[in-house]
Amino acid sequence: MAAVGFDVGNLTCYIGVARAGGIETIANEYSDRCTPTFVSLNERNRCIGVSARNQCITNYKNTVSCFKRLTGRRFKDPQVQHEINAYRVPFKVIEGLGGDAFIEVEYMKQIHQFRPEQIMAMILTKLKETSQVALHTKVVDVVVSVPVFFTDVERRAMLNACQVAGLNCLKLMNDTTAVALAYGIYKQDLPAETEKPRNVIFVDAGYSSIQVCAVSFNKGKLKVNSVAFDANLGGRDFDQVLVDYFVEEFLTKFKLDVQTNLKAYIRLTQECEKLKKLISTNSNKIPLNIECFMDDKDVNGMMDRITFEELSASLLKRVEKLFVQIKEQSKLTPDEIYSVEIIGGSSRIPALKDLVTKVFGKEPSTTLNADEAIARGCALQSAILCPTFRVRDFSITECQPYPITLSWGAEIGNEDSMEVFPLFHAIPMSKMLTFYRKEGFTLEVQYRDPQNVPIPNPHIGTFTIKNITPQANGESSKVKVKVRVNNHGIFTVQSASMLEKQEEKEEAMETDQNNKEEKQELVSDDSSTNQKADGANQTEGKMETDQPEGQSTSEQTAETQKSEEKSQNMEDNKGEKENDDKKDKKKKKKNGVKSIDLPIESIVPQLEQQKIHDLLEKENKMIMQDKLEKEKNDAKNSVEEYVYDMREKLYGIYELFCKEEERDKFSKLLGDTENWLYGEGDDQGKQVYLDKLAELKKCGQMISDRCSEFERRPQAFDELGSAL
Ligand code: ATP
Ligand code: MG
Missing domain, CATH: 2.60.34.10 (Substrate Binding Domain Of DNAk; Chain A, domain 1)
Incomplete structure (x- = not known):
């Protein structure tokens, strides 16, 4: 019995699971608990998560990210235009049916237009599969987080995406409320119902937005009293100030115009994100080095925390404004605020932490897991909503x-x-x-x-x-x-x-x-x-x-x-x-x-029910295609592995068990197979690889049988001896 919650952020996704033993965040096929919110469309399949993120330079036109910001929106919507222009979205966003924003990519050698809901469904499919593998059971019921500022149309689009992924969304839970639940449910010392509540401010600083809320806790319940947010201010904006800085510097220093080369621009953005993270932990000067950046030229630069904070001054002002806003809305004095809990990747920026202290008169608390708290809160909510699940009672009132x-x-x-x-x-x-x-x-x-x-x-x-x-x-x-x-x-x-x-x-x-x-x-x-x-x-x-x-x-x-x-x-x-x-x-x-x-x-x-049904069928077809492709690749890999394994053993532990002539013949067969794999055999049907493997094994098996028979012989004598 497990209850599942998904935190689908604009950059990262996490899966929370509540089981009898407690709450945990589960890992994907790369043993990573973070699944990047990326979908990459290819000639033969889709890559979702880690493998998709790895393609964001090599296959940038068909690698989709930040699509959550497009869901439920029109192409002409200023936010959609802002995404395209200000963040230089590398894939094509077009005006589709009824004026909606669609994503145009090449998939299976054809141009496809996907609704952002469909891409969202793809990532949800991935999260569903990851949880099914980890839990060894079918997963249908989930709680999914959304930003508190999501409007009805965006929430409906999210629910539609869940349906397309074959999921039943028990609740769309606001990010910060999920965090509040993760904070409160295990607290033993919350004030009794009749006492003054404990007031906590929660800050979630993510990739593309910041959300804050004021929550009051009593035993067994939480109430969100007010919320504030900046839907267009997050970690990527801090990356952007660094990108802008280096674009200018590289133009004067290396005569390279990064703006003209999208691949280089994406690479610079990635490097600036890494640099920003280093700046969070280190106040010294930090170098930026990128080899073969543009026109085969290497580039380099320097950044330190003070300069970074100066460059980010206007962003930090907006963060401060947000903190002041929630403070005023909640009408709480510093004494009445029990703590300010900060989560989200960008909560690690030191200047942001300093602003918490400045505005609320308190050091921020980092007791919650900054990356996983939302997913855990969603899993807990999922457990609460599931009638057969025994979990501590907790009443949640959102606002x-x-x-x-x-x-x-x-x-x-x-x-x-x-x-x-x-x-x-x-x-x-x-x-x-x-x-x-x-x-x-x-x-x-x-x-x-x-x-x-x-x-x-x-x-x-x-x-x-x-x-x-x-x-x-x-x-x-x-x-x-x-x-x-x-x-x-x-x-x-x-x-x-x-x-x-x-x-x-x-x-x-x-x-x-x-x-x-x-x-x-x-x-x-x-x-x-x-x-x-x-x-x-x-x-x-x-x-x-x-x-x-x-x-x-x-x-x-x-x-x-x-x-x-x-x-x-x-x-x-x-x-x-x-x-x-x-x-x-x-x-x-x-x-x-x-x-x-x-x-x-x-x-x-x-979306109309019929449309959802059609999209669900399309999604299932794509899942099937991915499965076939995976099986094919697995079969191909097993041929390759067998070739390498046997070749090593032929001249190793099997040497004594085959005649020279037999060994040479088999060795040639292995060599030919290897050449075939790199040539004609590069792209064949699954059965072709299975047949190839069977053919190889026919020869190899005899040799390996002889070897294992020999290994068993002394053991057999021992057994015979003891029996006599
Ligand atoms: P959103 O909530 O906006 O949808 P998200 O939930 O995917 O996005 P998070 O995973 O919470 O976002 O945060 C990602 C952001 O946190 C990125 O911009 C990343 O650069 C930033 N980040 C992560 N670690 C650090 C760090 N040590 N210092 C500064 N920023 C960091
Ligand atoms: Mg988030």
Whole structure:
């Protein structure tokens, strides 16, 4: 029994696994726990992870990285353009179907256009395979991390990528929340529920972004109170200042224009990253030497920490601004902050650590594993969500990074809107809204502050509530709409129902019922409960209940909490499509109130089921092709290995066991096979290699049999002796 979590970063991926024995991070086929987020498309197969990263110079046009920043985005999206231009993306990004960003590469000797979701699915396939090999079992259910700033469209794209990889994503978990869970779950000394919480700031400084959050902990629970981020500031920007510096220096010193040579530019970027890491541990002058850099010329340079920090001054200012922002948002004094936990590769930059001390008045704490904490947190979350897994109870409340507003055309024709999920509102969370309508109507949902959202279009989705009819007396019907920011952090309209107005007496019963529901379901005392919408009709969009979901109340047992979370989670995973399929006008009668379920048409930017199915098939075909190619290469390698092994033994331990003539004949056969492998036999079908190996073994086996028979003989005499 194992629960699995994936941290898919823009540069590195880690796999966390929770088992009965504890939590661990597992290694890939190179015995490395870090799998680079690279996919390289080749003539005959795909390389994913370490082998792909090794091709990022030799096969740069077809080696894809940083695709997570393109998922769910349009080609014209400023971020996509920024990726292409500012970071000199070496592969081709094009405007594809419907204006979406696609990646164009050569694969299997043909030009292919892949959606970023497909490339993401490829890396997920790799992580899935790596975990399956390590765990000796099929892996389907996973928790996958995403940056806290991911918008709905990006989250949906990530879920689609999981589906294409044949994975069931139990939860998209925010990076920093995963870290908070990894921090909190094993802490024995968290304050009791009734005591003041322990406040911890978490910083995740990665490759392309920095995220920070303020979390409060009590025994058995954590709550993310606020988040801040810079979605466009990470380790690669620090590499970039070094690259810019040396590009200029090499132009004057060596008369080499690196900008004109993409391969050299990629190489310089790699060298600058190495240099940056050395600067983190060493404050002395550090040399940069690259042989045969351009035009067969060697280049060299020098860098020290002070110069690096001067060059990075504007980046460091932005980091400081972020720290100040979370400090102000959390309204915590230095005394109230228990610790500032830093993780992510870039948290090793000394200047960044100094900024923690400067802003929070505390040395940063590095007790968590900087690279693996997110994956471990995801694995723990996966274990918590799995009803059969026994793990310490821990309730997690995330917070909504962007305020969400809902607008609707009021019946009389004027637009009306309200903020349903304010900034930093606790999630997952459902809210019940009430409308009075005679016919179907549409809810438009969007992020309130477009300028603060890192996507150009703040629109989240359009949800049409259908099949509403006036009451028998011609008056508007009461319609209840349940909206939710779900477990993945995605907005959904979960259900809608029409309450048929009954007699006066029955109306009172209906109210009673509502109150009863509120009592049962109201766990938080959110101030926005019963908030009224502005506008002509004051009752429109009234929020009636406010239900944080998937959280434990003090009465709940661990088991019920788990099964509730699991079932709510399954609901979340079903998506809106299910809502559409819900039976029209399914009638329920509660205490004399007739409630009719209404169909909801959800139009949200995500791949259609049929499309996902097609992409899944394509992915499976590619997996099959990779498998065939691997088997072929394995067969070829076994021929090669046999040739070398036998040749060595023929003139070694087998020398006594074959006549000269036989040895010469076999030796020639081995030589011929070797030549064949480098010529005609370089690229043959798997069976050809298996046949070749069988042919060689026919000769070799006789010799090796003689040898092993000889080795067994004294043993046989010994055995005979002791038997007599
Ligand atoms: P993201 O979170 O942005 O998606 P990621 O999770 O893949 O990216 P990490 O693995 O957390 O990123 O961090 C990678 C970054 O950390 C790289 O830019 C790398 O250069 C940087 N890094 C790693 N070690 C050091 C070090 N010792 N000093 C400075 N930077 C480092
Ligand atoms: Mg990361």
